[in-house]
Amino acid sequence: MRGPSGDPSSLFDDTSSEVNNHGHGDVGKGPDAYPGQAFLSDPMSNLAMAYGSSLASHGKEMMDKNLDRFIPISKLKYYFAVDTVYVGKKLGLLVFPYMHENWEVSYQQDTPVAPRFDINAPDLYIPVMGFITYVLVAGLALGTQNRFSPEILGIQASSALVWLIIEVLAVLLSLYLVTVNTDLTTIDLVAFSGYKYVGMIVGVVAGLLFGRTGYYLTLLWCCVSIFVFTIRTLRLKILSEAAAEGRLVRGAKNQLRMYLTMAIAAAQPVFMYWLTFHLVR
Numbered sequence: 001m002r003g004p005s006g007d008p009s010s011l012f013d014d015t016s017s018e019v020n021n022h023g024h025g026d027v028g029k030g031p032d033a034y035p036g037q038a039f040l041s042d043p044m045s046n047l048a049m050a051y052g053s054s055l056a057s058h059g060k061e062m063m064d065k066n067l068d069r070f071i072p073i074s075k076l077k078y079y080f081a082v083d084t085v086y087v088g089k090k091l092g093l094l095v096f097p098y099m100h101e102n103w104e105v106s107y108q109q110d111t112p113v114a115p116r117f118d119i120n121a122p123d124l125y126i127p128v129m130g131f132i133t134y135v136l137v138a139g140l141a142l143g144t145q146n147r148f149s150p151e152i153l154g155i156q157a158s159s160a161l162v163w164l165i166i167e168v169l170a171v172l173l174s175l176y177l178v179t180v181n182t183d184l185t186t187i188d189l190v191a192f193s194g195y196k197y198v199g200m201i202v203g204v205v206a207g208l209l210f211g212r213t214g215y216y217l218t219l220l221w222c223c224v225s226i227f228v229f230t231i232r233t234l235r236l237k238i239l240s241e242a243a244a245e246g247r248l249v250r251g252a253k254n255q256l257r258m259y260l261t262m263a264i265a266a267a268q269p270v271f272m273y274w275l276t277f278h279l280v281r
Contacts, residue, residue, distance in 0.1 A: 079124040079187060081114035089119045090126055094198045095222065097229040103236060120233070124187065127194020134160065134197045134275075137204050141279040144208065160275055167193050167271065171264055175238075178256045184237045192233065196226050196268045200276050207280030215280040223269035230265035 093100055106118045115121040135157045142148040142156075168189045175182065199222025207215030238261045239254065 075185075075187065076124070078112075078114060079122065079191065081116055082123050082125045083116040086116045086119065086123075087126060090115075090123070091198060093119060094126075094195055094229055095202070095225055097225055097232065100232075103232045105236075122188050122191035124191055124194070127191055127197065130194060130197030130201065131160065131164075134201050134204075137201050138279055141204055141208055145281055163271060163275065164190070164193055167267065174260055174263075178253070178260055180238055180257055180260070182237050184234075188237075192230060192264075193268075195229070196272050199223065199226050200272050203272070204276050204279050207276075212280055215276075219272065219276065223272055226268045226272070227265045230268055231261060234261050234264060 103120055105120045106113045112118070112121055115123040115125075135153065138156045139148060139153045142152060168186065171189050171193075172186065175184070199219065202222055203215055203219035206218035235258075238257050
């Protein structure tokens, strides 16, 4: 076949010059060939990006400070610094506190060591997990009696939480009225008040397995154990230094502190029974 001009070579036009022109057309055109590159190379754009990054970092820092003011995140990390060994020993101590001798919290440079290094240190891991497990066990107990419903389980959980808040507020008010100078914090009180969930869980599980007799016997043991645990733990925090050293407590103020310690410890079995007796039939 021949092309329109009759020349056979016209079928194969030479396009190498066009390819070269297109392939190297953008070389040497500078930043205008790529708008994104021009944007990144602009000093004003770099300055804006640096300012935006600095503003974001400053905003995050301000948010962390304000959040830590209302929710002490740094302190909460201490109370959750636990490991498996600590949890196992602490659970054993809550159920069998009678053989334990040294109840003082260890310090390092005026700072209490993390709970995983000291069994006497308060933690929030066991109270939080104990509360969740208690709600689940309560749902199981209600389910075996054909009384389970989401509403009842929600009431059970909210009731336990409300009583815990009331207990902590009552202790704080009592410490204020008695003018006790102690290093106990609100989080410490939440931890000590939350330890009773361990005995409550053991009592309800025993009731499910062995009936009301097993429930009462197991709960009685756990109530005595938590009473002894609370007395021996809080007396070093609430009573005077003389009491902490084992000497006789004298004076009206120290007597009030002793009564307050015993009242806090005695309240634990009352709440344990109040929150569990209706779960076992």
